[in-house]
Amino acid sequence: MPEITSLARMENLQRLTQFVAKQAQSAHLPARRVRKIELAVEEVLVNIFSYAYPDAEGPVSIACQTANDRLIIEIRDIGVPFNILEVPNPDVGAQLSERQIGGLGAFFVRKIADEVHYRREEDQNVLVLIFDHHSQDTSTFQIGA
Protein backbone atom coordinates (compact mmCIF):
# COMPACT_ATOMS: atom_id res chain seq x y z
CA MET A 1 0.00 0.00 0.00
CA PRO A 2 1.58 3.34 -1.03
CA GLU A 3 2.31 5.44 2.04
CA ILE A 4 4.01 8.72 2.87
CA THR A 5 5.06 10.11 6.25
CA SER A 6 6.34 13.59 7.00
CA LEU A 7 6.45 16.21 9.71
CA ALA A 8 3.07 17.87 10.24
CA ARG A 9 4.14 21.27 8.93
CA MET A 10 2.65 23.60 6.38
CA GLU A 11 5.76 23.47 4.21
CA ASN A 12 5.03 19.77 3.55
CA LEU A 13 1.44 20.35 2.42
CA GLN A 14 2.05 20.30 -1.31
CA ARG A 15 4.29 17.23 -1.17
CA LEU A 16 1.55 15.35 0.71
CA THR A 17 -1.34 16.46 -1.50
CA GLN A 18 0.72 15.68 -4.60
CA PHE A 19 1.25 12.15 -3.30
CA VAL A 20 -2.51 11.71 -2.93
CA ALA A 21 -3.18 13.23 -6.36
CA LYS A 22 -0.73 10.77 -7.90
CA GLN A 23 -2.48 7.82 -6.24
CA ALA A 24 -5.88 9.08 -7.38
CA GLN A 25 -4.58 9.51 -10.93
CA SER A 26 -3.16 5.96 -10.92
CA ALA A 27 -6.62 4.77 -9.88
CA HIS A 28 -7.93 6.45 -13.07
CA LEU A 29 -10.15 8.95 -11.34
CA PRO A 30 -11.12 11.92 -13.53
CA ALA A 31 -9.08 15.13 -13.13
CA ARG A 32 -11.90 17.08 -11.54
CA ARG A 33 -12.46 14.36 -8.96
CA VAL A 34 -8.72 14.26 -8.23
CA ARG A 35 -8.80 18.01 -7.44
CA LYS A 36 -11.62 17.51 -4.97
CA ILE A 37 -9.82 14.62 -3.30
CA GLU A 38 -6.76 16.89 -2.97
CA LEU A 39 -9.00 19.54 -1.44
CA ALA A 40 -10.45 17.15 1.16
CA VAL A 41 -6.96 15.93 2.06
CA GLU A 42 -5.61 19.50 2.29
CA GLU A 43 -8.39 20.45 4.70
CA VAL A 44 -7.63 17.45 6.93
CA LEU A 45 -3.90 18.15 6.86
CA VAL A 46 -4.23 21.85 7.63
CA ASN A 47 -6.30 20.93 10.69
CA ILE A 48 -3.59 18.52 11.81
CA PHE A 49 -0.82 21.08 11.16
CA SER A 50 -2.72 23.69 13.16
CA TYR A 51 -4.02 21.71 16.12
CA ALA A 52 -2.54 18.21 16.50
CA TYR A 53 0.77 19.19 18.04
CA PRO A 54 0.40 22.38 20.11
CA ASP A 55 3.63 21.96 22.06
CA ALA A 56 5.99 20.06 19.78
CA GLU A 57 6.41 18.71 16.31
CA GLY A 58 4.97 15.42 15.19
CA PRO A 59 4.40 13.23 12.18
CA VAL A 60 1.49 12.71 9.84
CA SER A 61 1.18 9.74 7.53
CA ILE A 62 -1.08 9.03 4.58
CA ALA A 63 -1.75 5.60 3.11
CA CYS A 64 -3.80 5.03 -0.04
CA GLN A 65 -5.35 1.88 -1.41
CA THR A 66 -7.87 1.00 -4.06
CA ALA A 67 -10.43 -1.70 -3.36
CA ASN A 68 -13.75 -2.50 -5.02
CA ASP A 69 -13.62 0.64 -7.16
CA ARG A 70 -13.02 2.87 -4.17
CA LEU A 71 -10.01 4.95 -3.23
CA ILE A 72 -9.41 4.62 0.51
CA ILE A 73 -7.18 7.24 2.13
CA GLU A 74 -6.07 6.75 5.71
CA ILE A 75 -4.51 9.73 7.52
CA ARG A 76 -2.82 9.20 10.89
CA ASP A 77 -1.27 11.47 13.48
CA ILE A 78 -0.25 11.01 17.11
CA GLY A 79 -1.48 14.40 18.26
CA VAL A 80 -4.31 15.48 20.53
CA PRO A 81 -7.59 13.60 19.95
CA PHE A 82 -9.57 15.33 17.21
CA ASN A 83 -12.61 14.13 15.31
CA ILE A 84 -13.32 16.21 12.23
CA LEU A 85 -16.84 14.75 12.11
CA GLU A 86 -17.69 16.66 15.29
CA VAL A 87 -16.85 20.12 13.90
CA PRO A 88 -20.14 22.04 13.57
CA ASN A 89 -21.25 23.04 10.08
CA PRO A 90 -20.67 26.67 9.14
CA ASP A 91 -23.64 28.87 8.30
CA VAL A 92 -23.25 28.87 4.51
CA GLY A 93 -26.21 31.23 4.20
CA ALA A 94 -24.74 34.04 6.33
CA GLN A 95 -24.30 37.53 4.87
CA LEU A 96 -20.82 38.92 4.19
CA SER A 97 -20.49 40.90 7.42
CA GLU A 98 -21.57 37.94 9.59
CA ARG A 99 -19.75 35.30 7.60
CA GLN A 100 -17.17 33.31 9.59
CA ILE A 101 -14.69 30.98 7.98
CA GLY A 102 -14.37 28.47 10.83
CA GLY A 103 -15.56 24.96 10.09
CA LEU A 104 -15.53 25.37 6.33
CA GLY A 105 -12.61 22.97 5.83
CA ALA A 106 -14.31 20.20 7.83
CA PHE A 107 -17.54 20.90 5.96
CA PHE A 108 -15.75 20.40 2.62
CA VAL A 109 -14.28 17.09 3.80
CA ARG A 110 -17.70 15.75 4.73
CA LYS A 111 -19.29 17.05 1.51
CA ILE A 112 -16.66 15.74 -0.87
CA ALA A 113 -15.80 12.31 0.52
CA ASP A 114 -18.34 9.53 0.02
CA GLU A 115 -17.56 8.27 3.51
CA VAL A 116 -15.57 9.64 6.46
CA HIS A 117 -14.67 7.47 9.45
CA TYR A 118 -12.76 8.54 12.54
CA ARG A 119 -11.32 6.39 15.29
CA ARG A 120 -8.85 6.88 18.11
CA GLU A 121 -6.39 3.97 18.06
CA GLU A 122 -4.21 4.05 21.18
CA ASP A 123 -2.35 7.36 20.82
CA GLN A 124 -3.31 7.88 17.18
CA ASN A 125 -6.02 9.77 15.35
CA VAL A 126 -7.04 7.66 12.36
CA LEU A 127 -9.19 9.33 9.74
CA VAL A 128 -10.37 7.30 6.76
CA LEU A 129 -11.72 9.06 3.67
CA ILE A 130 -13.40 6.93 1.03
CA PHE A 131 -14.03 8.09 -2.53
CA ASP A 132 -16.12 5.97 -4.88
CA HIS A 133 -14.72 5.84 -8.39
CA HIS A 134 -18.14 6.23 -9.90
CA SER A 135 -19.50 8.88 -7.61
CA GLN A 136 -21.32 11.47 -9.72
CA ASP A 137 -20.22 14.32 -7.53
CA THR A 138 -20.96 17.00 -10.11
CA SER A 139 -24.67 16.27 -9.90
CA THR A 140 -24.59 15.70 -6.14
CA PHE A 141 -23.08 19.08 -5.39
CA GLN A 142 -24.56 21.25 -8.05
CA ILE A 143 -26.44 24.02 -6.33
CA GLY A 144 -28.17 26.15 -8.91
CA ALA A 145 -26.81 26.54 -12.42
Add this chain to the structure above:
Amino acid sequence: MEIENTGKDNGRFMVAVRGRMDAVTAPEFEKRILDWIDSGETHIILDLEELEYISSAGLRSILTIAKNLKGQQGSLVLCALQDAVKEIFEISGFNTIIPVCGSSEAALKET
Protein backbone atom coordinates in the same frame (compact mmCIF):
# COMPACT_ATOMS: atom_id res chain seq x y z
CA MET B 1 0.42 30.61 -7.90
CA GLU B 2 0.82 33.79 -9.93
CA ILE B 3 -0.76 37.13 -9.14
CA GLU B 4 -0.63 39.84 -11.78
CA ASN B 5 -2.10 43.30 -12.08
CA THR B 6 -3.31 43.28 -15.66
CA GLY B 7 -4.24 46.96 -15.76
CA LYS B 8 -6.95 49.34 -14.74
CA ASP B 9 -10.19 49.72 -16.60
CA ASN B 10 -12.71 52.43 -15.82
CA GLY B 11 -11.36 52.78 -12.25
CA ARG B 12 -11.40 49.03 -11.62
CA PHE B 13 -8.10 47.45 -10.66
CA MET B 14 -7.80 44.16 -12.56
CA VAL B 15 -5.90 41.24 -11.01
CA ALA B 16 -5.37 37.84 -12.63
CA VAL B 17 -4.76 34.93 -10.25
CA ARG B 18 -3.36 31.73 -11.74
CA GLY B 19 -2.55 28.25 -10.49
CA ARG B 20 -3.38 27.00 -7.00
CA MET B 21 -4.67 28.94 -4.04
CA ASP B 22 -4.07 26.63 -1.09
CA ALA B 23 -3.06 27.04 2.55
CA VAL B 24 0.55 27.68 1.47
CA THR B 25 -0.11 30.24 -1.27
CA ALA B 26 -3.24 32.01 0.04
CA PRO B 27 -1.38 34.21 2.59
CA GLU B 28 0.82 35.60 -0.21
CA PHE B 29 -2.26 36.31 -2.34
CA GLU B 30 -3.97 38.06 0.59
CA LYS B 31 -0.93 40.20 1.34
CA ARG B 32 -0.50 41.33 -2.29
CA ILE B 33 -4.13 42.36 -2.56
CA LEU B 34 -4.18 44.11 0.85
CA ASP B 35 -1.03 46.03 -0.19
CA TRP B 36 -2.85 47.23 -3.32
CA ILE B 37 -5.87 48.21 -1.22
CA ASP B 38 -3.55 50.14 1.15
CA SER B 39 -2.16 52.00 -1.83
CA GLY B 40 -5.68 53.15 -2.73
CA GLU B 41 -7.07 50.49 -5.06
CA THR B 42 -10.49 49.93 -3.53
CA HIS B 43 -12.36 48.64 -6.57
CA ILE B 44 -10.93 45.29 -7.53
CA ILE B 45 -11.83 42.68 -10.12
CA LEU B 46 -10.22 39.26 -9.67
CA ASP B 47 -9.91 37.33 -12.93
CA LEU B 48 -9.83 33.65 -11.93
CA GLU B 49 -9.88 32.16 -15.43
CA GLU B 50 -6.59 30.36 -14.82
CA LEU B 51 -7.16 29.50 -11.15
CA GLU B 52 -7.26 25.70 -11.05
CA TYR B 53 -7.70 25.02 -7.37
CA ILE B 54 -8.95 26.74 -4.25
CA SER B 55 -9.31 25.45 -0.68
CA SER B 56 -10.91 26.95 2.44
CA ALA B 57 -7.66 28.87 3.05
CA GLY B 58 -8.16 30.67 -0.28
CA LEU B 59 -11.79 31.37 0.55
CA ARG B 60 -10.70 32.78 3.90
CA SER B 61 -8.37 35.23 2.12
CA ILE B 62 -11.06 36.27 -0.34
CA LEU B 63 -13.48 36.82 2.57
CA THR B 64 -10.90 38.97 4.38
CA ILE B 65 -10.41 41.08 1.24
CA ALA B 66 -14.16 41.42 0.62
CA LYS B 67 -14.79 42.54 4.20
CA ASN B 68 -11.90 44.99 4.07
CA LEU B 69 -13.19 46.56 0.84
CA LYS B 70 -16.75 46.71 2.08
CA GLY B 71 -15.52 48.59 5.17
CA GLN B 72 -14.21 51.38 2.95
CA GLN B 73 -17.01 51.50 0.40
CA GLY B 74 -14.92 49.60 -2.12
CA SER B 75 -15.92 46.67 -4.26
CA LEU B 76 -14.74 43.18 -5.13
CA VAL B 77 -16.00 41.19 -8.11
CA LEU B 78 -14.74 37.79 -9.20
CA CYS B 79 -14.93 36.65 -12.78
CA ALA B 80 -14.36 33.74 -15.16
CA LEU B 81 -14.29 30.97 -12.55
CA GLN B 82 -13.45 27.47 -13.77
CA ASP B 83 -16.14 24.88 -13.06
CA ALA B 84 -14.17 23.21 -10.25
CA VAL B 85 -13.60 26.54 -8.49
CA LYS B 86 -17.18 27.64 -9.10
CA GLU B 87 -18.39 24.46 -7.45
CA ILE B 88 -16.38 25.20 -4.29
CA PHE B 89 -17.92 28.69 -4.21
CA GLU B 90 -21.38 27.15 -4.49
CA ILE B 91 -20.82 24.50 -1.81
CA SER B 92 -19.55 27.17 0.60
CA GLY B 93 -22.27 29.68 -0.22
CA PHE B 94 -19.64 32.27 -1.20
CA ASN B 95 -21.40 32.82 -4.52
CA THR B 96 -24.22 34.47 -2.56
CA ILE B 97 -22.01 36.94 -0.65
CA ILE B 98 -19.45 37.93 -3.30
CA PRO B 99 -20.47 38.96 -6.82
CA VAL B 100 -19.31 36.48 -9.45
CA CYS B 101 -19.45 37.22 -13.19
CA GLY B 102 -18.87 35.08 -16.24
CA SER B 103 -16.24 37.38 -17.76
CA SER B 104 -14.18 40.47 -17.00
CA GLU B 105 -16.41 42.46 -19.40
CA ALA B 106 -19.45 41.48 -17.32
CA ALA B 107 -17.55 42.29 -14.11
CA LEU B 108 -16.87 45.83 -15.37
CA LYS B 109 -20.58 46.37 -15.86
CA GLU B 110 -21.32 44.92 -12.41
CA THR B 111 -19.29 47.39 -10.38
